[in-house]
Amino acid sequence: MNIKTLQTLLIDGDGVLWEADDPMPGLVNFFDVLERSGIAWALLTNNATRTTEAYVEKLRSFGVTARLDQIFTSGNVTAHYLRDLTPPAQSIYVIGQPDLKTTLQQAGFTLFDGEEEPEPVDAVVAGIDRAFTYAKLRVAMRLIRNGAVYIATNPDTTFPTPQGLVPGAGSVIAAVTAAAGREPVWMGKPEPTMYQVAMKHFGADLSTTAILGDRMETDILGGQRLGMGTILVLSGITSREDLAASDIRPDYIFEGIAALADELEKVRA
Ligand SMILES: [Mg+2]
The missing domain is CATH 3.40.50.1000 (HAD superfamily/HAD-like)
Structure with a gap:
């Protein structure tokens, strides 16, 4: 996966877009850049204790507009999974x-x-x-x-x-x-169900899809197992030392979403 040709970005929440109740620096600009670059996005969170409406509202409070169908929690992914059984x-x-x-x-x-x-x-x-x-x-x-x-x-x-x-x-x-x-x-990351349900919803292709996350053993590992692109940000749980000590090698590493937005603007201008 090359971010020049990225079409679908699956995004983890905590440690990437926000830290508890505070938005990460550059959050609104990051989503503007995705919009201008024609990159479809979805939120993928392992948290099953909040509804999709609650995440739309959380993003709205940070100045970001999201649709309900862009939110995947281990709760609504469970619903997708059980409906798709035969x-x-x-x-x-x-x-x-x-x-x-x-x-x-x-x-x-x-x-x-x-x-x-x-x-x-x-x-x-x-x-x-x-x-x-x-x-x-x-x-x-x-x-x-x-x-x-x-x-x-x-x-x-x-x-x-x-x-x-x-x-x-x-x-x-x-x-x-x-x-x-x-x-x-x-249902949750790093197991494949959540990634697969989100990709199916967007009709996304593995070669032009990436996961953006802050946790090596969930976000990044799950994406690599499926063969999609992986983008790690160091604004959350993973430090440079953790990264150096890990066997997992993400395709891209950025300090945070502001740096990723800068890079996207540069390569897709
Ligand atoms: Mg996280």
């Missing part, structure tokens, strides 16, 4: 936060949650659930052992908060996996 899944038992349930409900699935075991369902979806209990674990285990498709949102075992590290989706999923005795199908 036959399509219709009923789901969900271990997750309210926004994940809203996303799946709006996509038209019949949803079950809570501590009572429903009739057999087509799929069990597991992610972070701050009200996770032994009873929910038991229900999920039984449904998966009864043949339900088992979907996991994202593998992050912990994540930082102002109060310190807390258990993430990966910790809940580890419990379900142990009880069910079966590995899930993962």
